[in-house]
Amino acid sequence: MDVHGGAGASAAAATDDVADEIIETLRRWVDEVVVPESSALELADEYPTAMASQMEDFGLFGATIPESHGGLDLDHVTYARVIEELSRGWMSLAGIVNSHLICAKLIDRFGTDEQRDRSLPGMATGKLRGCFSLSEPDSGSDAGALRCRAVRDGDEFVINGTKMWVTNGERAGIVALLARVPEGDPSGSSGITCFLVDKTPGKHAGGITVSRKIDKIGYRGLETVEMSYVDHRVPADRVLGGDGLNGDGGIGNGLRWALAALELGRINVAARGVGVAQAAYDAAVAYAKEREAFGKPIAKHQAIAFKIAEMATKLHAARLMTYDAARKADAGERVDLAAGMAKLFASETAAELSLDAMRIHGGNGFSTEYPVERYYRDAPLMIIGEGTSEIQKLVISRALLADD
Numbered sequence: 001m002d003v004h005g006g007a008g009a010s011a012a013a014a015t016d017d018v019a020d021e022i023i024e025t026l027r028r029w030v031d032e033v034v035v036p037e038s039s040a041l042e043l044a045d046e047y048p049t050a051m052a053s054q055m056e057d058f059g060l061f062g063a064t065i066p067e068s069h070g071g072l073d074l075d076h077v078t079y080a081r082v083i084e085e086l087s088r089g090w091m092s093l094a095g096i097v098n099s100h101l102i103c104a105k106l107i108d109r110f111g112t113d114e115q116r117d118r119s120l121p122g123m124a125t126g127k128l129r130g131c132f133s134l135s136e137p138d139s140g141s142d143a144g145a146l147r148c149r150a151v152r153d154g155d156e157f158v159i160n161g162t163k164m165w166v167t168n169g170e171r172a173g174i175v176a177l178l179a180r181v182p183e184g185d186p187s188g189s190s191g192i193t194c195f196l197v198d199k200t201p202g203k204h205a206g207g208i209t210v211s212r213k214i215d216k217i218g219y220r221g222l223e224t225v226e227m228s229y230v231d232h233r234v235p236a237d238r239v240l241g242g243d244g245l246n247g248d249g250g251i252g253n254g255l256r257w258a259l260a261a262l263e264l265g266r267i268n269v270a271a272r273g274v275g276v277a278q279a280a281y282d283a284a285v286a287y288a289k290e291r292e293a294f295g296k297p298i299a300k301h302q303a304i305a306f307k308i309a310e311m312a313t314k315l316h317a318a319r320l321m322t323y324d325a326a327r328k329a330d331a332g333e334r335v336d337l338a339a340g341m342a343k344l345f346a347s348e349t350a351a352e353l354s355l356d357a358m359r360i361h362g363g364n365g366f367s368t369e370y371p372v373e374r375y376y377r378d379a380p381l382m383i384i385g386e387g388t389s390e391i392q393k394l395v396i397s398r399a400l401l402a403d404d
């Protein structure tokens with residue numbers, strides 16, 4: 001059985017020659033360039049400039065942006081396969097495009113024509129980088145408790161607050177920022193609104209300061225930062241969906257829209273889990289066949305062989321669940337349940353398999369000379385980002401137990 005992704009495992013995209021060609025090109029690049037170079041960059045916490053530039057050439061910054069705005073407009077299944085391949089080489093590469101594409105998805109689905117025309121073509125090339133900024137020091141899972149405020153002053157909003165965990169925040173030229181508009185809450189909703197904040201890439205821009213770069217145990221090489229806003233002024237026409245002076249538009253719709261866009265993020269994180277789990281599995285199998293103990297390769301010891309059987313089974317299930325969620329998204333179905341289940345299962349599988357691979361490597365698994373230690377450090381992020389496993393269980397159980 002082929003436990004690798006691709007045509008063998010993807011019923012939906014297998015017939016699509018273009019999709020298969022994209023994946024094959026990417027797979028070769030990952031094997032030839034990413035796999036040999038990523039561990040050194042990751043350990044040095046160095047941004048992979050050359051790899052990101054190659055990803056621009058592949059068009060990956062426009063992966064899910066419509067062709068009409070210069071993107072590749074990939075279906076969700078192909079997008080999941082792309083993310084899986086990148087993550088098999090180095091999970092951080094998937095992070096470079098994920099929050100960028102969540103920002104683009106928000107603009108594409110909920111923005112005005114003017115907002116789409118202004119930002120999406122630049123974002124599709126990767127020359128304009130986006131990020132997504134919902135979390136704060138005191139609100140993560142409980143996103144509705146965010147405190148960042150945007151107060152109207154004529155044709156502008158004045159923003160004050162601190163945002164945490166902004167991946168790609170320093171390099172971004174546009175931030176999808178969630179802030180509370182206290183006076184803009186006629187419907188009695190939370191007033192949480194999404195702003196498209198333009199900024200010059202770098203540590204300072206107007207009233208925005210990248211106040212610190214967070215040092216992480218994994219997912220290194222790309223920046224995750226804290227950003228503070230002090231009296232930062234944003235034109236009212238940068239409210240996602242319009243400033244709603246006539247009672248329509250985006251004021252108060254930000255959280256609902258952000259949660260909808262995060263469904264793409266959950267498929268992305270599930271696919272990342274599959275990619276890391278695949279890398280851990282491949283490393284474990286190769287090592288188990290080569291390493292000898294008690295006169296034979298350790299793969300010939302039944303305890304190791306059974307461990308590999310379990311790993312392959314979980315990996316296969318995680319991949320099928322991820323593609324199933326992606327297929328449902330492509331069919332325009334609701335995906336909260338399927339994406340929540342896929343994200344929960346695939347992220348936990350990545351964490352389990354990276355530890356299994358480390359066990360199979362014995363002492364070598366604990367050294368930085370083998371990549372399994374990186375998989376072990378990267379995997380837990382998938383359990384946390386885009387909603388923790390506990391939050392996925394909330395989403396899943398709510399969908400299952402909802403009254404008709």
Ligand SMILES: Cc1cc2nc3c(=O)[nH]c(=O)nc-3n(C[C@H](O)[C@H](O)[C@H](O)COP(=O)(O)OP(=O)(O)OC[C@H]3O[C@@H](n4cnc5c(N)ncnc54)[C@H](O)[C@@H]3O)c2cc1C
Pocket residue numbers: 099132133134135138139140141142164165166167168216219224381384385386387388389390391
């Ligand atoms: C490396 C990294 C990159 C990130 N990038 C971004 C980004 O680009 N943009 C962004 O906006 N955010 C980003 N995040 C933030 C991420 O989305 C949050 O960390 C995540 O949502 C969890 O929030 P929290 O850290 O505040 O944990 P908390 O919400 O404080 O949760 C702590 C614990 O309590 C549990 N818990 C909370 N509520 C419940 C409940 N109701 N029932 C049961 N258990 C519960 C959680 O599951 C968790 O185990 C990033 C995080 C990391 C680590």
